[in-house]
Amino acid sequence: MKIDQDLIRKFEEQLDPQNIEASGIPAKLVGFGEISSIIALQDLPGMVLKRMPMFPDVASAENYLNTYREYCSLLNAAGLKLPADDTAIIKKSERLTVLYFAQQKFLPEQIGNKVLKSLEKAELEQFIERVIAAIYSVWRFNKSQDKYQLAIDAQISNWAYVVDKNELYYIDTSTPLFKIDGIEQLDPELILTSAPSFGRAIIRKFFLADVMNRYYDEKSVNVDLVANLYKEKLANLVPLFIEKINERSSGKLTEEEVAAYYKEDNFIWALFLSLRKIDRWLHTYLYRKQYQFILPGKIER
Numbered sequence: 001m002k003i004d005q006d007l008i009r010k011f012e013e014q015l016d017p018q019n020i021e022a023s024g025i026p027a028k029l030v031g032f033g034e035i036s037s038i039i040a041l042q043d044l045p046g047m048v049l050k051r052m053p054m055f056p057d058v059a060s061a062e063n064y065l066n067t068y069r070e071y072c073s074l075l076n077a078a079g080l081k082l083p084a085d086d087t088a089i090i091k092k093s094e095r096l097t098v099l100y101f102a103q104q105k106f107l108p109e110q111i112g113n114k115v116l117k118s119l120e121k122a123e124l125e126q127f128i129e130r131v132i133a134a135i136y137s138v139w140r141f142n143k144s145q146d147k148y149q150l151a152i153d154a155q156i157s158n159w160a161y162v163v164d165k166n167e168l169y170y171i172d173t174s175t176p177l178f179k180i181d182g183i184e185q186l187d188p189e190l191i192l193t194s195a196p197s198f199g200r201a202i203i204r205k206f207f208l209a210d211v212m213n214r215y216y217d218e219k220s221v222n223v224d225l226v227a228n229l230y231k232e233k234l235a236n237l238v239p240l241f242i243e244k245i246n247e248r249s250s251g252k253l254t255e256e257e258v259a260a261y262y263k264e265d266n267f268i269w270a271l272f273l274s275l276r277k278i279d280r281w282l283h284t285y286l287y288r289k290q291y292q293f294i295l296p297g298k299i300e301r
């Protein structure tokens with residue numbers, strides 16, 4: 001897959017991050033990430049763009065891109081199917097470089113959370129089993145050798161499913177979390193640039209101690225996947241997920257554990273988002289600088 005680099009440059013140059021859809025180049029916001037925003041351009045049919053506005057210079061964006069490529073090839077080696085992709089690095093100003101990931105676009109009804117709402121029992125079970133099998137293929141890969149340890153954020157909205165072909169894709173590749181010889185490859189400070197400076201100390205504490213490490217751990221990833229179903233208003237599927245997970249996992253998962261975790265996780269992300277909103281306000285009204293991140297409105301939890 002190849003994207004038109006000039007088009008991305010033009011898009012970035014005229015972009016108002018707070019009002020993407022009002023841009024000179026017709027664009028639609030199709031998803032919110034914790035860090036990136038997911039954009040579809042009329043002139044790039046069949047693709048989405050994930051915009052990461054957090055690099056001080058081109059070299060650090062290139063460095064991130066290399067880490068991303070290595071993460072993708074390791075996920076492939078572990079047996080995951082990833083969407084076709086391409087990338088663009090745009091130097092916006094002396095202090096800001098933006099990295100774009102382009103990805104093959106899936107229909108809204110092919111994204112995991114929507115899939116769960118539409119499938120009938122037999123296909124539904126098949127989809128859930130596919131997701132769990134994919135997660136466990138990552139753990140198998142990690143155990144099969146000593147050099148690499150891959151992390152995975154297995155939340156249901158990070159998977160796309162093409163039902164008629166029974167194809168499962170992992171789509172949340174833009175935060176490459178993995179270790180080589182025990183050394184974390186993703187610089188957490190880069191992720192923290194999406195957080196306001198005044199809140200970084202608290203977020204750093206939660207992030208590093210908890211949020212980042214949880215994605216390497218079998219049990220935590222399972223709990224996170226199931227707990228997220230509450231947020232997706234799919235609490236009715238919690239018992240089925242737990243049953244399917246317990247067919248594979250060594251330790252047994254319970255609904256109580258999941259509910260307790262959900263409360264705490266909510267707190268961390270709600271805090272993160274409210275700090276970012278204060279920061280956006282400060283940028284706009286006090287510092288009079290353009291705020292680069294696109295924040296979701298009130299998230300129902």
Ligand SMILES: Nc1ncnc2c1ncn2[C@@H]1O[C@H](COP(=O)(O)OP(=O)(O)OP(=O)(O)O)[C@@H](O)[C@H]1O
Pocket residue numbers: 030031032033034035036037038048050083103104105106107108111157158171172173174175
């Ligand atoms: N290739 C795609 N096609 C269609 N929709 C997509 C695609 N990629 C992402 N989306 C939509 O955007 C949402 C967020 O995307 P994604 O999971 O990649 O970002 P994220 O959660 O911000 O990741 P990160 O936190 O690592 O930046 C998805 O759940 C989905 O709804």
Ligand SMILES: [Mg+2]
Pocket residue numbers: 033157158172
């Ligand atoms: Mg995601």
